[in-house]
Amino acid sequence: MNNQHWLRPVRIIIALIFLAGFFLLFSDVKGNLPWLTFEVLTSFQFVPSLLKFLFLPGVLTAGFILIILLTIFSGRIYCSAFCPLGILQDAIAFLQRRLPFKTKRRKFRKALNYIRYPVLGLSVISLFFTGILAINWLDPYANFGRIASNLYQPVYIATRNLLANILMTFDVYSIQPFVQKVFYPLPFFIALSVFLLIVSMVLYRDRLFCNTICPVGAILGLLSKISFLKISIAKTSCTQCGNCQVACKANCINIKQMSVDESRCVSCFNCINVCEDSSIGLRKAWMQPAIEQPSHDKTKRDFLKAGLLFAGAYPLLATAEEGEEDHPRFCHRGPISPPGSQSIEHLKEKCVGCQLCISVCPTKVLQPSFLEYGFTGMMLPRMANDIGFCNYDCVKCSEVCPTGAIIPLTQEEKKTTQIGKVFFNKNLCIVETDGTACGSCSEHCPTQAVYMVPYHDNLTIPETNPDICVGCGACEYACPVENPHVAIYVVPNKVHQLAQKPLTEKVETVETEEFPF
Amino acid sequence: MKRRDFIRKSVAASIASGTLFSMGRWDPLLASGNISAKAIDMVAVKNGEPAAMFDAGIAALGGLKSFIKPNQTVVVKPNIGWDAPPERAANTNPELVGRIVKLCLEAGAKKVMVFDNTCDEWTACYKNSGIEKAVKANGGQIVSGKVAGNYHPVEIPNGKILKKASVHELILESDVFINVPVLKNHGGATMSLAMKNLMGIVWDRGYYHANNLHQCIADFVTYRKPDLNIVDGYRVMKRNGPRGVSVDDVATMKYQLISKDIVAIDTAATKIFGIDTERVQHIGMAEEMGMGTTNLDSLNIKRITL
Numbered sequence: 001m002n003n004q005h006w007l008r009p010v011r012i013i014i015a016l017i018f019l020a021g022f023f024l025l026f027s028d029v030k031g032n033l034p035w036l037t038f039e040v041l042t043s044f045q046f047v048p049s050l051l052k053f054l055f056l057p058g059v060l061t062a063g064f065i066l067i068i069l070l071t072i073f074s075g076r077i078y079c080s081a082f083c084p085l086g087i088l089q090d091a092i093a094f095l096q097r098r099l100p101f102k103t104k105r106r107k108f109r110k111a112l113n114y115i116r117y118p119v120l121g122l123s124v125i126s127l128f129f130t131g132i133l134a135i136n137w138l139d140p141y142a143n144f145g146r147i148a149s150n151l152y153q154p155v156y157i158a159t160r161n162l163l164a165n166i167l168m169t170f171d172v173y174s175i176q177p178f179v180q181k182v183f184y185p186l187p188f189f190i191a192l193s194v195f196l197l198i199v200s201m202v203l204y205r206d207r208l209f210c211n212t213i214c215p216v217g218a219i220l221g222l223l224s225k226i227s228f229l230k231i232s233i234a235k236t237s238c239t240q241c242g243n244c245q246v247a248c249k250a251n252c253i254n255i256k257q258m259s260v261d262e263s264r265c266v267s268c269f270n271c272i273n274v275c276e277d278s279s280i281g282l283r284k285a286w287m288q289p290a291i292e293q294p295s296h297d298k299t300k301r302d303f304l305k306a307g308l309l310f311a312g313a314y315p316l317l318a319t320a321e322e323g324e325e326d327h328p329r330f331c332h333r334g335p336i337s338p339p340g341s342q343s344i345e346h347l348k349e350k351c352v353g354c355q356l357c358i359s360v361c362p363t364k365v366l367q368p369s370f371l372e373y374g375f376t377g378m379m380l381p382r383m384a385n386d387i388g389f390c391n392y393d394c395v396k397c398s399e400v401c402p403t404g405a406i407i408p409l410t411q412e413e414k415k416t417t418q419i420g421k422v423f424f425n426k427n428l429c430i431v432e433t434d435g436t437a438c439g440s441c442s443e444h445c446p447t448q449a450v451y452m453v454p455y456h457d458n459l460t461i462p463e464t465n466p467d468i469c470v471g472c473g474a475c476e477y478a479c480p481v482e483n484p485h486v487a488i489y490v491v492p493n494k495v496h497q498l499a500q501k502p503l504t505e506k507v508e509t510v511e512t513e514e515f516p517f
Numbered sequence: 518m519k520r521r522d523f524i525r526k527s528v529a530a531s532i533a534s535g536t537l538f539s540m541g542r543w544d545p546l547l548a549s550g551n552i553s554a555k556a557i558d559m560v561a562v563k564n565g566e567p568a569a570m571f572d573a574g575i576a577a578l579g580g581l582k583s584f585i586k587p588n589q590t591v592v593v594k595p596n597i598g599w600d601a602p603p604e605r606a607a608n609t610n611p612e613l614v615g616r617i618v619k620l621c622l623e624a625g626a627k628k629v630m631v632f633d634n635t636c637d638e639w640t641a642c643y644k645n646s647g648i649e650k651a652v653k654a655n656g657g658q659i660v661s662g663k664v665a666g667n668y669h670p671v672e673i674p675n676g677k678i679l680k681k682a683s684v685h686e687l688i689l690e691s692d693v694f695i696n697v698p699v700l701k702n703h704g705g706a707t708m709s710l711a712m713k714n715l716m717g718i719v720w721d722r723g724y725y726h727a728n729n730l731h732q733c734i735a736d737f738v739t740y741r742k743p744d745l746n747i748v749d750g751y752r753v754m755k756r757n758g759p760r761g762v763s764v765d766d767v768a769t770m771k772y773q774l775i776s777k778d779i780v781a782i783d784t785a786a787t788k789i790f791g792i793d794t795e796r797v798q799h800i801g802m803a804e805e806m807g808m809g810t811t812n813l814d815s816l817n818i819k820r821i822t823l
Contacts, residue, residue: 030640165666173630176640176661363638391600391638393645436729437798439705444636448757452704458796460704478636480727504765507755515561515820516788517813 004281008269011081018044019087026148027156029178031360031396042356042402044082045141046216051132051350052404061404067220074229074282076220079210079266085140085198086210086266088147092202093249109205109251111264112212120218133376136352138215141402143194145354146379150191150368153359154181179364182387187368187379206249211264221263229282231265231272233258238279244271253280330485335372336383336471336492339390339417340398340406343495344373350405353379357397357406363388365473366397381406383419385473385490390419392446392472415447418499420471420490422449424464428487430480431461441475441488447502450475450488462488467500558816559776561785565823567613567751570773574747575620577819578775584745587625589692593617593657594743596699596714597633597648599760600641606752606767607760608646609699613749613773615651617697622656630687633717634662636760660687668720675806676736678729683720688741696743696779700750700772700786702758706730708790708797709759710783711746712738735802738779742808746782748774750789780809781816788813 021041025033043049043063052061067078079086097103123134136142157178164177201208210217224230233244235258245255248271252264260280271280338357341347358366358381367384369377381397383390398409409417430438441462442450449469452460462475471490479486560577562570575581585591595609603611614631621629631652635642639661643649649659661667668683688694698714705726706713712734716722725733750772757766772789776782780803787794794800794811804811 030638032640168667173658173660177664177666179663362641388638391641393600394638394641430727434727434729437705437707437731438726439703439730440723440726442704443759446760446762448762451757458707458798460707478723478726480723502762504757504763506765507768509768509770515563516791517561517785517818 004269004272007282008273011077011267011269014081015087015090018082019084019091022084022144022148023152025356025400026145026153026359028360029153029157029362031362031394031400033360035399038356038400038402042141042400044078045402046078046083046220047135047139047352048141048354048402051352052402055350055404056407068223071220071223072227075224075227075231075262075265075267076217077267078220079207079217080268083140083144083216084148085144085214086207088144089198089202089207089209090249090268092199093206096203106206106246106248106251108245108248108254108256111252111261115212116218116221119213120215123215130376131349132352135215136379138213139352140210140214140216142352142354143198145352145356145359146187146191147195147198149355149359150181150188151195154183157181182364182367182384184368184370186370190379205251207251207264207266210266211250211252217266224262224265226285227262228285230262230285231260231267231269231280232283233260234279237277239277241276243274243276244280247271247274330489333489333491334494335369336385336420336473336490337496338366338381338383338397338406339414339419339470339496340395340401340409341381341419341496342407344377344492345495347380347405348373348377350403351380351401352403352405354402355379355381356400356402357381360396360400361388362394362396363391365390365477383471383473383490385476387477389444389474389477390470390472392470415470416499416501418470418493418497420469420473420492421466422464422469422471422475422488423466423491424450424462424488426461426487428481428484429461430487431455431459435459438480440478440480444474444478446470446472446474447499449502464488468502470499555817557819558778559774559781559785559813560819560821562773562775562821562823564771565773567610567749567773568616569823570751570771570821571613571616571620571747571775573821573823574773574775577821581620581624584695585621585624585626585693588627589625590690591621591626591629591693591695592687592691593621593629593631593695593697594688594714594718595631595633595648595697595749596709596717597639597642597646598636598717600637600645601761602645603647604752604764604767605761606699606701606754607758608642608648609697610749610751611647611651613747613751614648614697615655617695617747618652618657619655621693621695626693629657630660630691631657632660632662632685632687634685634720634722635717639663662717665720671740673736673740675739677732677806679725679733679736682724682737682740684741685718685720688718693745694741694743696746698746698748699752699754700748700770700790701754701761702756702766702790704758706734706797706799708783708787708792710786710797710800711743711748711779712783712799712803715741715743731798732802734799735806735808738803738808739806742777742779744777746774746776746779748772748782748786750774750786753790755790778809778816780804780811781813784811784813785818 046064049063070077126134161177164175242255245253250264252261337344337347365388366381369380369382395409398406442452447468449465453463455461473490476489479488481487560574562574595614599607601607618629667686671684698711701709703709753770754761774782783800
């Protein structure tokens with residue numbers, strides 16, 4: 001099996017490229033990276049690709065099929081080479097081994113199938129009751145995204161700003177500081193808890209998450225059972241030295257029985273390179289020496305039991321959604337979903353909450369939700385008009401979305417996508433209450449859905465034309481009124497509408513011979 | 518031999534002195550004895566390209582050397598408020614800004630910095646306005662106007678309403694401050710001109726809007742008058758300002774104004790636009806506070822048609 005020693009370094013190189021790539025994506029604070037970078041990296045993510053394919057079938061969204069084929073060919077390559085959360089766990093384990101802590105010697109452990117398959121079953125069953133809620137919380141890519149967006153990006157911005165500030169004291173303005181990410185305690189603590197949970201699972205038993213909680217790991221694990229190539233041990237040459245067992249981060253090599261649980265093997269190939277007598281390696285499945293398979297009956301029983309249990313409990317968790325509200329009151333208006341998400345319903349059906357869109361939004365108008373969309377819509381993007389407003393020409397979030405929750409929009413399509421409508425409360429307006437000029441709202445309005453009309457004493461006051469409003473929130477962001485709240489704001493369209501295009505005629509250029517003064 | 522030496526030396530001397538005089542800085546010294554040549558208060562240029570109009574206009578004022586001493590630092594404040602291309606005329610013309618940067622450096626400036634506290638997201642504004650490229654190509658530096666820590670509180674003792682503001686450190690620290698607004702319509706302030714452009718050097722613009730916009734604009738001028746104002750009237754947004762909706766809002770008028778008097782230059786700009794100066798209330802307020810004059814007849818205006 002000597003000829004297979006190249007597998008591990010190749011796996012590590014691909015993994016590092018993917019991990020670095022994903023950190024690069026989440027460092028793109030101003031959304032300057034080309035569209036293709038996002039497309040290439042995210043199209044190999046299983047759940048996002050699957051969700052996107054179901055909605056927008058095509059070659060570019062068929063990444064999950066590739067992963068399935070790869071798994072059927074040679075096991076869970078995805079888990080060690082493409083999955084950012086898997087690679088992150090390897091990185092944590094790598095650090096752990098180089099820190100002066102005592103680490104437990106790895107050994108074979110039984111599969112925790114009574115957790116793994118019920119969790120998978122639960123996430124599948126829950127699709128019928130609460131949409132992708134469970135997938136949202138369990139998907140490794142989405143969890144990585146939330147960790148990167150909430151924990152890594154602030155550190156990146158702070159470091160960059162520190163450098164910029166040091167340079168600025170020397171009057172060098174070559175690095176421009178960025179505005180720090182807005183701190184929302186709940187989304188932050190959710191991401192932090194998940195990160196700490198994963199770190200502790202790694203410290204406890206390496207890839208424990210991948211083989212007990214991760215639904216993608218469970219699906220690919222089932223597929224691995226029919227893989228063409230599998231890691232196996234040549235019983236004739238194996239000396240049972242146990243090196244492979246110690247190197248196995250999935251704890252799936254049983255050296256006593258000289259067997260490998262391929263459903264848990266994450267294809268890291270560490271075992272191949274530590275084997276002293278070249279006995280372990282990838283082999284065609286039918287060439288394997290016969291190994292007594294453990295009975296699957298217990299697994300099946302676990303699966304069914306847990307499935308029934310959770311099927312009963314799930315509807316209780318799904319809370320009733322808030323009713324329709326016509327009166328556009330500021331505090332009860334509900335969340336606004338980003339352009340391209342089509343409707344709040346669509347967003348909640350498709351979004352896994354990876355927060356890539358939030359991380360790259362140049363104006364930072366996209367911020368994570370907590371309970372704005374209800375219990376089933378936590379950590380999704382929402383328009384925070386108090387933080388920023390949606391740039392009229394920008395389609396970045398629709399370009400980067402890996403799941404099709406925000407479908408790709410052209411600039412032209414976006415300019416007629418109405419995510420909400422402007423509502424002006426004249427009684428609160430500065431021009432009305434103070435009798436002084438303002439016009440901040442109209443100033444920022446890209447379509448002049450908010451425009452100024454003559455008022456008393458040379459003043460002008462806003463008027464609105466909601467038909468051409470796209471709901472970008474610029475007026476709301478710019479409104480200086482604070483008490484009790486802004487005088488102009490966007491009332492969400494739960495289902496996005498088509499905005500009319502602003503009609504304009506060309507102004508005439510009057511040629512003058514003489515100076516007018 | 519002596520005669521030849523004499524001729525040679527005298528030719529060399531006359532060339533040297535001619536060169537010195539033509540450099541411009543000596544003109545005011547020599548002209549000071551000449552009472553009939555009254556100093557020019559404002560230059561108005563029309564019918565040229567932005568850079569060519571600036572070349573002609575600033576030459577009439579004795580070149581930028583009359584405003585910049587060697588090794589001084591210069592801050593240029595165009596309007597870069599919006600994520601819009603030059604054709605939309607929401608921002609100052611990039612060609613003009615580039616030429617100003619170039620001539621500042623030629624006049625001996627140590628460095629030229631350009632910034633604005635933008636309304637739209639700043640990297641998009643800098644890029645799509647074409648100003649970032651023009652500034653860099655001409656040797657200037659682009660600075661973000663969106664770093665709160667770069668703004669420092671100042672007192673405005675003569676302000677009626679605006680008593681304090683946070684001003685960008687480049688304005689506080691630079692030796693020369695050149696204000697380069699674009700002439701355009703403005704929904705709230707009626708017109709966006711030289712004085713209105715100064716809202717882009719303070720941090721909290723919301724205060725202006727919430728507390729009598731026109732008075733605050735006028736109040737700020739009492740704190741800091743730019744050393745030179747250049748109004749870009751090449752493309753003029755006639756309506757839907759200050760952001761504009763499309764190129765349909767824009768008329769190509771090919772004007773440029775240069776003056777130290779911020780009230781006078783705004784007055785002239787309203788006349789080019791074709792609106793009563795009184796309707797732009799901050800102009801009258803600033804005149805009342807002694808910041809300049811709206812009476813253009815009292816000024817020596819040099820008019821140049823290219």
